[in-house]
Amino acid sequence: DALADIRERGEIAIAIDLGVPPWGMLDADLKPAGADVEIATKLAEDLGVNLRIVEVTGPNRVPFLLTNKADIVVSSFAITPERAEVVDFVPYSVNRLIVFAPKDIEMNGLEGLAGKNIGVVRGNLQDTELTKKAPESTILTRYDDDATTIQALLSGQVEGMSAPYGIYLNLAERFPDQNLEPKADVVQQPLGIGLRQNEPELKAWLLDWAEKSHADGSLNEVFEAYMGGPLPDLTSEFELVRASLQ
């Protein structure tokens, strides 16, 4: 029983990738910061244990979890059916993915991407979604992380890029001379706290916690601070998980 273990230890190890702003990053004082960090901090507080952040990277989030090197993962995990075969999820946020580009580039809506070269993070949700939804003639150029993709946009290797709305806000503020603007909505995907399968107690606790935090607006508060908009309703997602618990 992982939950009991955590309580007994008085500490929860949460895996967070600190290289994916605005979810996880370093602040000006080089302290962990970002939406995931705040949520993890709150989670630990509510559980009444100390928080230990385990720094992970995109590719080793799952191995860390599966080999007991972290108790849970709060690291902008998009929930997909394939992934759900390997780990369990408790929804806590959503990822609103858009395509943005400089103003002078003509592209409106997903159809407007035809023939355009768009940068995405390889294997991330925007990659899979755009592969499905964008017109045939769209060129998707895949990079390893957001920072590289941004660099590709700035250096003109791609015409536009797809990323979470929060990143767009950041960039627009930081590089005003690029005249970036949103061009198309891609998808809104629920994000989940990842945990090992067959841990019903922990899963139940996390679900209760998420529902409560969702209801009292604390999840929304964090979301608005980083993503520049309100957190959409997650009730239906919670119900799906609740159903799987029975």
Place this chain on the structure above:
Amino acid sequence: MNTFSTGHFFYLIEAARWTIVLSLLAFAGGGILGLVLALCRVSENRVVRFLATIYVQVIQGTPLLVVLFLSYYGLSIIGYNIDALLAAGFSLTLYTAAFLGEIWRGCILSVPKTQWEAANCIGLNRAQQYYYVVLPQAVRIAIPPTVGFMVQIVKNTSLASIIGFVELTRAGQVVNNSTFQPFLTFVFVALIYFAMCYPLSLASRYFERRLKVGN
């Protein structure tokens, strides 16, 4: 989002300590095992030679990333939880030895056959032939490729980020992702790597020059 500051610079420097620790582990372990391997590869015993060849083929053919991954998580999965540092040291040793062993084998073979014969004829045993006659001559030709590989090791320790080490390259990525100033960030990363690797190159030149005496 914040901008690149001296704080970030020191964060990089601090991460570089891991790079150094991991490199030293690789040099020490890989150097010793690599020498054994090189000797096995030129051994007169067929079985020894064959086993060493298999080892070199397999380890050289597998990306270090995969070796690291399997020795850390793979062992965990089958029930052995090992320390990350141990896993890194183990993987880097295996990997470094395979390459150094192969480089050194070439150098050993480049010593003319007549030198072996002369050493043999004055009664030196196999170990003595290596120690007194062959290795000193092989070392000279071995220095540049060895150092060349060692500086690659220093940089390849960055792959240890897969098992959780925040070493120089990973720290650079984190800083870059927080500041979105890739050129500045990576120029500093490159400079720190240069500061760690260049002394190796200098040492190599020094030893090359010294060993030239009497050759």
Place this chain on the structure above:
Amino acid sequence: MAIKDSPAPADRSEPIIVVDSVSKSFGPVTVLSGVSLEVTRGSMVAIVGRSGSGKSTLLRCMNALEEIDAGTIRVCGHNVDMADRATVRRLRDDVGMVFQSYNLFPHLTVLRNITLALTAVQKKSKAEAETVARRVLGLVGLADKEAAYPEQLSGGQAQRVAIARSLALNPKVMLFDEVTSALDPELTGEVLKVMEDLATGGMTMVLVTHEMGFAKRVADTVVFMHQGKVWEAGPPEKIFADPQTPELRQFLSSGL
């Protein structure tokens, strides 16, 4: 083979090297075909013959540096067989060899070239080894070159170092391959004196040479090799004065 009278007490008539029907090819090239030879303890045998007749190869076979295809070789009681490493090692303690191409160790000084085996194999102390080395260097007239590296030596000096390196080990049998080829007459004479002393002391020597004067003067027995065979053998007076085969006659007639 001929026996030289000398003060050494050992049984001089017993053969210390026995080569029996030895054959050897390199791929399609047959280099030795059915060579048989006996060398008695303390004697000095000179092997002569045309270039390419297999002299160096025969010497190398005696010292287990080449695998033989057929026949047997016994040296100092050891059955020479490259595959048998233990025997080969014991063989090396008894046999010294000087190569046609010297094969000095380029990374070691002249002195170290000589002391190496003394300290590493014979376990002499450094001081002891250097005393021995300086003595043999003196014998070959190179006392002043002990600190030089091989590439700083002239041809004749390198050859003398190679000789000194083997002499220092004081083996029972010495194999010399064209050991005076780079020496001027004066030095040749000196090296010869050294060899004669060694033979008197009981050392057995086999030397390949193409200087007939040298062979005539030093050898108890002269072996003439031709096309990988022992064509004629006997005491020098007989070989040089009364050659039996036209090949040997032709070989000798062209001498300058």
Place this chain on the structure above:
Amino acid sequence: MAIKDSPAPADRSEPIIVVDSVSKSFGPVTVLSGVSLEVTRGSMVAIVGRSGSGKSTLLRCMNALEEIDAGTIRVCGHNVDMADRATVRRLRDDVGMVFQSYNLFPHLTVLRNITLALTAVQKKSKAEAETVARRVLGLVGLADKEAAYPEQLSGGQAQRVAIARSLALNPKVMLFDEVTSALDPELTGEVLKVMEDLATGGMTMVLVTHEMGFAKRVADTVVFMHQGKVWEAGPPEKIFADPQTPELRQFLSSGL
């Protein structure tokens, strides 16, 4: 130096090699001190002397392989100076050299060792070059070894390939360093004949040797070097029959 009468038309008394007061040291070791020497076109000069007396070094200086410390050397009208690369290249077209240690190219076959310079320098076609190479290989008795690699050769064979390699280029001046040291008397005789033919054809030859018989028979002039100096020089009859210095007397007396 002595002039040999021959059918070639060129002015035979004009010196083709002029060595003037040449000195040379390796660090503290003085190897040549004030050597002067003239060699006339088409003559054959033998340099003799003790091991280490500077014979090889003198030859190497003539061919711009060693920097000289003082003095001048002119060969075939070229001022020999290692620093002047253009002249050195022209010098090399006129001068051939055979090394004491052969220096064959180990990665090339015997044939290719010889044809290399013919095709690369003299721009002969491959077929032409091979014809020349086979002819000189025949001259030194190695027609059957053209496909072998240097490490497959016996000492004497390697030496003959080195000779053939230089001969093939047909230079105006040939420098031979102990070129018959690994040859048996019969072969020495053959190589000698080749040399005499070349001299008759007008080639100038300087050879270092320690076989006095050879020097006596082939040379127009014999130069005796001692301690880095030209000690005595003159026609062989005079040098061998009537040595002027005790050093030369001693050197000759020890001959076998």
Place this chain on the structure above:
Amino acid sequence: MVSYVFNFSFLERTWTQFLMGAGQTIVLAGSAIVLGFILGVVCAVLRTGGGRVASTIVGAYVEVIRNTPLLVQIFIVYFGLPTIGLRLSAEASAIIALAINTGAYSSEIIRSGIESIARGQLEAAECLGLSRVQVYWHIILLPAIERTYPALCSQFVLLMLASSITSQISAQELTAEANIIQAETFRSFEVYLVVAVVYLGLSILFRAALHLIGVLAFVRRRRLGTPL
């Protein structure tokens, strides 16, 4: 003990992707090896016999490239060149960066081979009248490369493995494909095992090819039966 059930069923859908990735890696690494080797030879020659200026320039090139991370070099080619108006595709940038990188390492390896050639060899060649270029071409290079061939081969295999890093600038190759599959399925262990096997296969392939080239190029070793 963690209970983990291995599941390779994703291979059914994705094996073509792995295969394609392997093919792309072969092209990428193969081209970079050829270019890098040529660059390495040229640099080694300039370093040892090209005069002061050339040797200083090559020396600086070697030190800068060897002592900085490959990733930075790739970024500079891919993101830096556009600022001076030269925009290359990811694959072209990757090949150029990898070739420049390998060139530096191979040039050092070959240089050590060149410097191990005995002086007598050079003297003999010069005495035959060969020009400097000819001496390098006929006498020095082949034996130098032959002597250092094992080290060169190791370097080339390293390059093949290092080419995985180019996925970062969107070059298509094996690791890139594997990352996609892993992100989709979360089957990290299985994907890593498959990747390991594919890379192992590739490296055996590369080694075999390099060995074959060695056997063809070094005629003497082949004839004398000396092992490579």
